[in-house]
Amino acid sequence: MSLHVFFDPLLYTFVFLGLFTPGPNVIMLTASGVRFGFRRTLPHLFGVVLGVGITAGVTAMGVGAAVQASSLLNLILRLGAAGFILWMAIGLWKASGRPRAAGDADAKPLTFLGAILFQWINPKVWAIAFAASAGYGAGQVAWFEAARLATAFSSVNLGVCLFWTAAGSLLTALLSAPRAWKIFLRVMAVLLALTTLMIFR
Numbered sequence: 721m722s723l724h725v726f727f728d729p730l731l732y733t734f735v736f737l738g739l740f741t742p743g744p745n746v747i748m749l750t751a752s753g754v755r756f757g758f759r760r761t762l763p764h765l766f767g768v769v770l771g772v773g774i775t776a777g778v779t780a781m782g783v784g785a786a787v788q789a790s791s792l793l794n795l796i797l798r799l800g801a802a803g804f805i806l807w808m809a810i811g812l813w814k815a816s817g818r819p820r821a822a823g824d825a826d827a828k829p830l831t832f833l834g835a836i837l838f839q840w841i842n843p844k845v846w847a848i849a850f851a852a853s854a855g856y857g858a859g860q861v862a863w864f865e866a867a868r869l870a871t872a873f874s875s876v877n878l879g880v881c882l883f884w885t886a887a888g889s890l891l892t893a894l895l896s897a898p899r900a901w902k903i904f905l906r907v908m909a910v911l912l913a914l915t916t917l918m919i920f921r
Contacts, residue, residue: 731872735852744805745772749761749764749885751908751912757892762885766832768839773874774870798843805913808830853869
């Protein structure tokens with residue numbers, strides 16, 4: 721088994737394009753970077769990176785096919801994802817209108833574990849992982865395919881998450897006015913809520 725098979729450039733390109741485009745993780749990390757700063761968002765970021773890798777790995781082991789095959793399990797995951805995303809969107813909508821304000825003292829970024837668990841109900845990650853497993857499989861044994869996909873998803877997603885979190889953190893300087901801050905958070909809340917549409921398409 722060559723390194724070229726394990727680190728297939730086509731697989732990595734597909735995963736990058738799938739994960740870099742806006743979805744729940746991108747929107748949540750960008751908003752968290754703005755709201756809490758880069759450093760405080762790191763546990764959330766690393767949770768996403770690990771969680772996406774785990775989801776991709778178990779998809780290659782056949783879990784993705786089982787989820788697709790069970791209409792009840794599929795519905796439960798979709799409803800759970802929609803509920804969680806809408807809850808996060810409401811939190812963003814109601815957040816303070818002042819950058820990193822005292823009024824947000826009780827607000828906290830998503831935790832490391834919370835970010836990992838969210839990937840299990842994140843419809844975009846499941847869809848990309850299932851497509852990658854079906855379209856870019858190497859025809860190897862299950863454990864090799866799982867390690868291959870998990871490595872691709874986690875390594876690519878690390879760069880993606882760092883980019884969007886840093887971008888959000890840097891936006892803080894442009895959102896010093898309370899009104900601009902409030903508008904930004906509400907736009908992000910609406911965009912996050914709209915990602916639920918991809919769940920039931």
